[in-house]
Amino acid sequence: xxxxxxDDQGLVAATLAGDSKAFQALVERYQARLFGLVRHYxxxxxxxxxxxxxxxxxxFTRLATFQQSSAFYTWLYxxxxxxxxxxxxxxxxxxxxxxxxxxxxxAPSAEATERMTVRPDAQLERAEIAEITQxxxxxxxxxxxxxxxxxxxEGLAYQEIADVLEISIGTVESRLFRARxxxxxxxxxxxxxxxxxxGS
Amino acid sequence: MExxxxxxxxxxxxxxxxxEELAAPMRRHLMExxxxxxxxxxxxxxxSWFVPGPEVAVPAGFAARVTQRAFKxxxxxxxxxxxxxxxxxxxxxxxxxxxxxxxxxxxxFAMSLAAAAAAVLVGLTLLLASGERPGxxxxxxxxxxxxxxxxxxxxxxxxxxxAAPAAVAPEVTNTPDAQxxxxxxx
Numbered sequence: 001x002x003x004x005x006x007d008d009q010g011l012v013a014a015t016l017a018g019d020s021k022a023f024q025a026l027v028e029r030y031q032a033r034l035f036g037l038v039r040h041y042x043x044x045x046x047x048x049x050x051x052x053x054x055x056x057x058x059x060f061t062r063l064a065t066f067q068q069s070s071a072f073y074t075w076l077y078x079x080x081x082x083x084x085x086x087x088x089x090x091x092x093x094x095x096x097x098x099x100x101x102x103x104x105x106x107a108p109s110a111e112a113t114e115r116m117t118v119r120p121d122a123q124l125e126r127a128e129i130a131e132i133t134q135x136x137x138x139x140x141x142x143x144x145x146x147x148x149x150x151x152x153x154e155g156l157a158y159q160e161i162a163d164v165l166e167i168s169i170g171t172v173e174s175r176l177f178r179a180r181x182x183x184x185x186x187x188x189x190x191x192x193x194x195x196x197x198x199g200s
Numbered sequence: 201m202e203x204x205x206x207x208x209x210x211x212x213x214x215x216x217x218x219x220e221e222l223a224a225p226m227r228r229h230l231m232e233x234x235x236x237x238x239x240x241x242x243x244x245x246x247x248s249w250f251v252p253g254p255e256v257a258v259p260a261g262f263a264a265r266v267t268q269r270a271f272k273x274x275x276x277x278x279x280x281x282x283x284x285x286x287x288x289x290x291x292x293x294x295x296x297x298x299x300x301x302x303x304x305x306x307x308x309f310a311m312s313l314a315a316a317a318a319a320v321l322v323g324l325t326l327l328l329a330s331g332e333r334p335g336x337x338x339x340x341x342x343x344x345x346x347x348x349x350x351x352x353x354x355x356x357x358x359x360x361x362x363a364a365p366a367a368v369a370p371e372v373t374n375t376p377d378a379q380x381x382x383x384x385x386x
Contacts, residue, residue: 020271027263035256049259053266060270119245130253151215152250158217177211180246187249 004028008072016063027056030073033154034080040137040149041084051087055080070163077154078164085142118187118194136186144179151176202229207239214243 003011003025011029014022034052042048058079059066066075120129137145150156150164158172165172188195206229212218213226230237 020267023270024263024267027266031258031263032256035258036252039253039256045256048256049262053262053269056266057270118249120248126251127254129249129251133249133251134253136249148250152247153252158212158215173212173217176215180211180243183249184246 009068012063012066012068012072015060023060026072030076031056033073034076037077037080037149037154038084040134040145040153041088043134047087051080051083054087055083058083071160074160074163077156081146081164085146088142118184119196121194132187132191136183136190139186139190140179140182143175144182147172147175148179148183203233203236207236210236210239210243214240214247 003014003022006014006022006025008026008029011022011026015026031052034055035048038048038051042051055076059076062079066072120132124132137148140148146165147161150161156164158169161167161172162169167175206226209218209222209226213223218226230240
């Protein structure tokens with residue numbers, strides 16, 4: 001059976017048996033998704049490549065610890081997210097906000113923005129919307145950016161987010177709620193022209 | 201009352217994560233409640249901001265390079281540090297391993313000089329030590345005289361000593377004791 005037709009579990013087993021082509025097939029299968037994920041955290045293409053490479057190398061060295069019962073991509077994704085946050089920590093030399101205690105950050109003061117609808121202008125190109133969104137995301141704390149990226153761009157289910165971040169589904173819900181409120185608040189701060197009165 | 205309870209569920213409903221048990225009454229309520237419909241519209245408007253940016257191109261040959269590095273051995277350039285142990289290996293950090301630096305030209309020259317000096321010292325020490333050994337170049341120890349000849353010479357000396365006792369006596373009689381001893385004087 002060609003490697004491209006094999007499932008993740010089969011490729012992992014073949015890699016552990018020393019089949020380099022199997023590992024290459026795994027990399028080829030997920031490299032684009034990881035590049036897409038990492039670019040939400042850095043726009044430097046060299047850094048993006050370094051982080052993705054480091055993620056795969058870490059996965060390779062720890063492949064024997066991968067539990068076959070879980071989804072390979074969730075496991076890989078978790079490595080990637082931790083690699084991103086570790087890299088940011090090393091780079092900034094300052095502690096980032098903990099992933100474990102997000103609720104201490106408190107809810108954003110969103111009363112003023114709650115009644116507003118923030119919709120992209122119909123004239124905006126998709127690339128322009130994406131550019132604005134990336135800028136706003138870049139202003140958010142990592143814990144909020146991470147859940148938004150996972151949900152809105154990666155399309156992960158609540159349960160998958162909970163698995164990756166090792167938190168409960170209830171925490172995923174509340175963190176997403178806070179993250180969206182913070183995103184909206186920051187968006188209005190940077191681009192008040194997109195505010196429409198008469199929301200909820 | 202119903203609005204307050206259901207409004208909190210709007211984001212979950214829009215995300216499609218609400219169980220059917222809750223989604224069914226939510227749909228019925230939305231048919232009747234304009235405020236909650238607005239909340240749903242607002243949540244969907246927010247979602248419209250999250251459009252994917254331009255595709256990030258994966259560099260050509262990336263997978264092959266990563267695979268080559270992985271199978272060549274991550275160890276030479278990388279090592280895993282910290283982390284959560286076997287239970288949470290994904291927390292490990294892969295950091296560059298610092299390779300032992302090759303000695304530069306100056307260091308290599310100094311090392312060669314030190315080695316040469318050590319060799320000279322050892323040579324001198326051996327030379328001095330050999331000069332101090334007693335009898336190394338003495339005639340007796342280095343003599344190649346056959347054993348039989350040596351024994352013959354020894355016997356000849358013994359015979360000479362035995363044959364000439366008187367030659368020794370006069371030397372003895374000259375002593376002060378001999379002058380006072382009448383027996384030995386004769």
